Amino acid sequence: MTQPLKVVVVGNGMVGYKFCEKLLTKAGGGSFSITVIGEEPRPAYDRVHLSAYFSGTSAEELSMAPASWYLDNGIRLLTGECVTQINPQARVVVTHTGLQIPYDKLILATGSSAFVPAVAGVEKEGVFVYRTIEDLDAIIAYAKNANRAAVIGGGLLGLEAAKAALDLGLETQVVEFAPRLMPRQLDTAGADMLKSKMEQLGIGIHLNKNTAFFDGDVAVKGLSFTDQSYLEADMVIISAGIRPRDELAKQAGLAVGPRGGIIVDDALTTSDAHIHAIGECALYQNMIYGLVAPGYEMADIVATNLVSGQIDKTFKPFDMSTKLKLIGVDVASFGEPFCEHIPHNTLVIEDKLKGIYKRLNVSTDGKYLLGGILVGEADNYNMLLQMTKNQMILPPSPEDLILAPRKGEATAGAGISALPDSASVCSCENITKGTICDAIESQNLADVAAIKKCTKAGTGCGGCVPMLSDLLTETLKKQGKTIKKVICEHFDYSRQELYHLIKMSETRTFEEVLTAHGKGCGCEVCKPAVASMLASIYNEVIAKQAVIQDTNDRYLANIQRGGTYSVVPRVPGGEITPDQLIALGVVAKKYDLYCKITGGQRVDLFGARVEQLPLIWEELIEVGFESGHAYGKALRTVKSCVGSTWCRFGVQDAVGYAIRIENRYKGIRAPHKLKSAVSGCTRECAEAQSKDFGIIATEKGWNLYLCGNGGIKPQHAVLFASDLDDETCIKYIDRFLMFYIKTAEPLQRTATWFNKLEGGLKYLRDVIINDSLGICHELEKEMAYLIDTYHDEWRVAVETPEIRSRFTHFVNSEEADPSLQFVEMRTQKRPADW
Amino acid sequence: MTNKNITWFKAAPIAAFPENGGACVKYHDKQIAVFHFKQLDKWYATDNECPHKHQMILSRGMIGDQQGHPKVACPFHKKTFSLETGLNLQGEDYCINVYPVKIEEGFVFIGV
Numbered sequence: 001m002t003q004p005l006k007v008v009v010v011g012n013g014m015v016g017y018k019f020c021e022k023l024l025t026k027a028g029g030g031s032f033s034i035t036v037i038g039e040e041p042r043p044a045y046d047r048v049h050l051s052a053y054f055s056g057t058s059a060e061e062l063s064m065a066p067a068s069w070y071l072d073n074g075i076r077l078l079t080g081e082c083v084t085q086i087n088p089q090a091r092v093v094v095t096h097t098g099l100q101i102p103y104d105k106l107i108l109a110t111g112s113s114a115f116v117p118a119v120a121g122v123e124k125e126g127v128f129v130y131r132t133i134e135d136l137d138a139i140i141a142y143a144k145n146a147n148r149a150a151v152i153g154g155g156l157l158g159l160e161a162a163k164a165a166l167d168l169g170l171e172t173q174v175v176e177f178a179p180r181l182m183p184r185q186l187d188t189a190g191a192d193m194l195k196s197k198m199e200q201l202g203i204g205i206h207l208n209k210n211t212a213f214f215d216g217d218v219a220v221k222g223l224s225f226t227d228q229s230y231l232e233a234d235m236v237i238i239s240a241g242i243r244p245r246d247e248l249a250k251q252a253g254l255a256v257g258p259r260g261g262i263i264v265d266d267a268l269t270t271s272d273a274h275i276h277a278i279g280e281c282a283l284y285q286n287m288i289y290g291l292v293a294p295g296y297e298m299a300d301i302v303a304t305n306l307v308s309g310q311i312d313k314t315f316k317p318f319d320m321s322t323k324l325k326l327i328g329v330d331v332a333s334f335g336e337p338f339c340e341h342i343p344h345n346t347l348v349i350e351d352k353l354k355g356i357y358k359r360l361n362v363s364t365d366g367k368y369l370l371g372g373i374l375v376g377e378a379d380n381y382n383m384l385l386q387m388t389k390n391q392m393i394l395p396p397s398p399e400d401l402i403l404a405p406r407k408g409e410a411t412a413g414a415g416i417s418a419l420p421d422s423a424s425v426c427s428c429e430n431i432t433k434g435t436i437c438d439a440i441e442s443q444n445l446a447d448v449a450a451i452k453k454c455t456k457a458g459t460g461c462g463g464c465v466p467m468l469s470d471l472l473t474e475t476l477k478k479q480g481k482t483i484k485k486v487i488c489e490h491f492d493y494s495r496q497e498l499y500h501l502i503k504m505s506e507t508r509t510f511e512e513v514l515t516a517h518g519k520g521c522g523c524e525v526c527k528p529a530v531a532s533m534l535a536s537i538y539n540e541v542i543a544k545q546a547v548i549q550d551t552n553d554r555y556l557a558n559i560q561r562g563g564t565y566s567v568v569p570r571v572p573g574g575e576i577t578p579d580q581l582i583a584l585g586v587v588a589k590k591y592d593l594y595c596k597i598t599g600g601q602r603v604d605l606f607g608a609r610v611e612q613l614p615l616i617w618e619e620l621i622e623v624g625f626e627s628g629h630a631y632g633k634a635l636r637t638v639k640s641c642v643g644s645t646w647c648r649f650g651v652q653d654a655v656g657y658a659i660r661i662e663n664r665y666k667g668i669r670a671p672h673k674l675k676s677a678v679s680g681c682t683r684e685c686a687e688a689q690s691k692d693f694g695i696i697a698t699e700k701g702w703n704l705y706l707c708g709n710g711g712i713k714p715q716h717a718v719l720f721a722s723d724l725d726d727e728t729c730i731k732y733i734d735r736f737l738m739f740y741i742k743t744a745e746p747l748q749r750t751a752t753w754f755n756k757l758e759g760g761l762k763y764l765r766d767v768i769i770n771d772s773l774g775i776c777h778e779l780e781k782e783m784a785y786l787i788d789t790y791h792d793e794w795r796v797a798v799e800t801p802e803i804r805s806r807f808t809h810f811v812n813s814e815e816a817d818p819s820l821q822f823v824e825m826r827t828q829k830r831p832a833d834w
Numbered sequence: 835m836t837n838k839n840i841t842w843f844k845a846a847p848i849a850a851f852p853e854n855g856g857a858c859v860k861y862h863d864k865q866i867a868v869f870h871f872k873q874l875d876k877w878y879a880t881d882n883e884c885p886h887k888h889q890m891i892l893s894r895g896m897i898g899d900q901q902g903h904p905k906v907a908c909p910f911h912k913k914t915f916s917l918e919t920g921l922n923l924q925g926e927d928y929c930i931n932v933y934p935v936k937i938e939e940g941f942v943f944i945g946v
């Protein structure tokens with residue numbers, strides 16, 4: 001028996017981890033003994049999605065694999081251990097604690113560190129880099145006492161860091177040396193558009209700035225630039241590029257590049273035949289690849305060649321297309337974004353109003369796409385990238401590829417079915433369309449999660465996930481299957497089907513529904529979904545079936561960080577009397593509640609303990625308030641502008657109509673929350689076009705807009721009908737809401753529902769205005785029932801002893817939850833940090 | 835858990851707990867979530883604290899089953915935990931403590 005080959009990996013980052021995973025799958029166990037040494041305190045994690053750490057994703061969730069994975073696979077993992085020396089003659093590495101570890105093959109996956117320019121004062125307190133979880137912890141801690149952040153570097157990473165700083169509540173400025181943002185990915189016009197987008201987000205941009213020194217005594221106070229200008233900042237994040245970590249290699253006498261990086265050949269071998277370098281520390285043809293996809297490819301090559309014992313696979317220059325994953329701004333560049341030395345024709349669309357800039361570089365014969373830039377909207381990025389990489393023949397009018405598809409029409413241009421099977425859909429894992437489609441067919445995969453698990457596609461940067469979903473739909477369609485969206489493992493029906501069944505079988509409790517139509521015990525997905533349907537059908541007191549409600553509906557209040565709840569009384573149309581305002585103030589003061597005006601024109605009182613809720617509501621009901629259903633998937637507010645009663649432009653009484661609408665639909669439960677607004681004239685001060693149903697006054701009546709929303713993906717509502725009188729407008733809304741309630745999927749807002757509605761706007765008009773399905777009478781009847789059976793949930797809860805008695809924290813003690821902690825903020829309270 | 839000196843703590847009468855849902859019990863400085871899983875005719879007790887963001891909340895979570903295995907979902911970010919073993923069912927690293935429960939003369943006892 002031969003000794004297993006001793007493979008030692010220095011660096012347990014994304015690429016180092018991927019190498020282990022690839023080596024294991026390729027070798028099938030046995031022939032290697034693997035040791036991984038990483039200097040960070042935890043096993044490798046997903047650095048690409050590091051910024052998600054700010055929004056609550058935990059270190060465990062970011063982890064590529066838990067420590068137990070290494071153990072289970074026979075890998076010796078040393079974390080918090082730094083390799084300080086390589087002895088290439090003896091083939092041994094030495095760590096900072098003095099461990100000596102011999103190797104047959106050494107893999108350097110030491111990655112890179114943030115490049116910190118040698119500017120006077122960088123060592124001051126409050127200056128950070130953005131690379132590891134520890135960096136982020138330090139930034140979060142320091143930000144608590146800071147107000148103004150400056151980010152040095154306006155590239156991909158710098159902008160991501162800036163958005164993170166902004167989200168931490170800091171006033172944020174980006175400082176860039178070059179005359180434009182993202183100089184390596186964008187041209188001037190694209191960068192200008194991005195700049196104004198960032199400024200709209202509230203991030204200041206300063207170009208052509210060269211930092212002369214960091215001002216301040218112990219802690220940084222500001223940045224002084226070579227042009228004599230000055231920027232105040234009490235914290236600075238440096239994101240000015242990366243420095244490959246080649247210090248070990250250098251010390252061991254390996255060849256490194258003049259500007260850093262361990263020189264490798266196309267088998268990723270360094271100048272020592274027993275040592276390979278992969279990932280961000282490797283310098284291939286004078287190039288450092290600062291992205292995961294090429295790093296994974298390198299890992300794959302070294303693992304393949306190690307297993308076969310010969311050079312089967314080599315590295316080739318890699319595509320560097322990128323998409324910025326900032327929420328709120330889409331930016332991408334792909335292929336040859338500039339085409340500086342390549343003959344080409346350029347196609348540009350620029351819409352300054354919407355903040356969209358798109359550029360395509362097309363070959364001079366008009367047949368192929370060479371590359372391009374997308375700012376403001378990058379929905380087509382994946383498809384355009386594929387067309388470029390696979391040299392697909394362009395459609396006769398390539399501009400269709402970058403024109404926004406009109407509502408209700410299919411996306412223009414070549415669809416996913418035109419992609420060749422060899423197209424690499426997931427470039428991180430290098431998985432082709434053919435592989436994915438085969439897996440879907442042969443293994444009967446039914447959702448994207450299964451594709452990810454089975455093929456690993458979509459598990460790297462995640463950029464290809466929308467494409468996976470399209471491929472799934474396409475493939476299943478081809479097989480003649482439609483994808484049925486079942487609710488969960490307990491109900492083999494779509495929501496629409498189950499809704500119908502519940503109505504037919506007249507089942508009224510979760511248990512009855514489960515017995516009649518489902519299996520098992522139910523779960524956190526189907527319970528609230530069924531609860532919502534029961535409420536939409538029968539409109540009974542939801543608190544009677546408390547344990548199947550999401551926690552917000554169970555306690556009729558919104559749960560907040562720390563476990564307290566917030567209280568939002570209904571203020572129809574936003575009209576409120578001085579006496580009501582005083583009453584709110586009195587209650588808030590008495591129970592020490594944090595007060596905030598919501599975006600929906602009402603007052604939110606935060607920080608109520610569960611046992612205080614009935615007491616608070618009792619007092620509010622006393623002065624005439626009702627539940628605002630801020631906690632429910634139900635009608636929230638109907639926002640209004642002051643309209644013709646006060647405003648000099650108003651043409652109709654917007655407030656009066658809003659109050660009427662809000663009182664009509666209050667309490668109605670739907671698949672998701674519903675928002676509405678009424679504006680008194682075309683100036684649209686109430687922002688009705690961003691609502692599920694919005695109404696704008698005209699000289700002759702009302703224009704009705706449907707299916708808009710704010711949220712993660714804002715979408716304007718579409719004009720459904722014009723110049724309606726009061727009654728017709730309400731009739732259409734009745735029908736529309738009921739149609740949506742009956743046919744949408746769980747937790748689907750009207751906008752998403754509309755986008756998936758086959759036939760689009762024309763179909764919706766046919767159903768609701770022309771009664772093409774012959775259901776309008778029924779819809780109106782069902783809506784009338786819901787309106788008639790309205791009850792104030794909080795009044796019922798306060799007045800029904802067995803419901804009221806559930807509002808306690810402990811069942812065996814009167815005590816309040818002792819773990820609740822608050823801190824003071826701007827003279828009010830807020831929960832202590834998680 | 836073996837019969838390693840369990841102390842049985844008398845928590846509250848059966849009726850204090852909702853059917854097919856949870857409620858929280860105070861035991862000295864500890865908060866314990868108790869679930870009456872009526873559909874399976876079983877009782878479960880776990881930590882009330884969710885290990886994800888250390889919130890005292892699991893008793894207000896929804897219970898249910900995953901392929902027949904009983905679980906509770908945290909209301910905050912919907913992490914799910916086995917009521918039998920306390921392990922996180924999404925394969926993440928954290929878990930919760932589970933405690934034995936017995937019913938005697940209409941009272942719920944928790945083994946601590």
Ligand SMILES: Cc1cc2nc3c(=O)[nH]c(=O)nc-3n(C[C@H](O)[C@H](O)[C@H](O)COP(=O)(O)OP(=O)(O)OC[C@H]3O[C@@H](n4cnc5c(N)ncnc54)[C@H](O)[C@@H]3O)c2cc1C
Nearest residue numbers: 011013014015038039047082083110111279280290291292
């Ligand atoms: C905020 C952020 C966002 C990003 N976004 C994207 C993106 O959207 N798309 C994309 O493709 N890429 C992105 N990247 C880049 C991507 O994360 C890197 O390309 C990738 O992590 C490189 O992997 P690596 O394993 O080569 O290096 P690293 O992940 O840096 O890992 C190297 C590891 O080796 C350790 N190490 C170094 N020297 C030693 C030693 N002597 N002894 C022991 N251990 C050592 C280091 O501590 C580190 O843990 C992003 C990076 C950051 C920071």
Ligand code: SF4
Nearest residue numbers: 641647650680681685
């Ligand atoms: S929308 Fe018209 S009526 Fe309403 S506040 Fe604005 S200008 Fe006045």
Ligand code: SF4
Nearest residue numbers: 055560561599711712
């Ligand atoms: S209120 Fe909405 S937007 Fe604001 S932090 Fe909470 S979820 Fe995010």
Ligand code: FES
Nearest residue numbers: 884886887908911
């Ligand atoms: S606090 Fe429980 S899932 Fe986040």
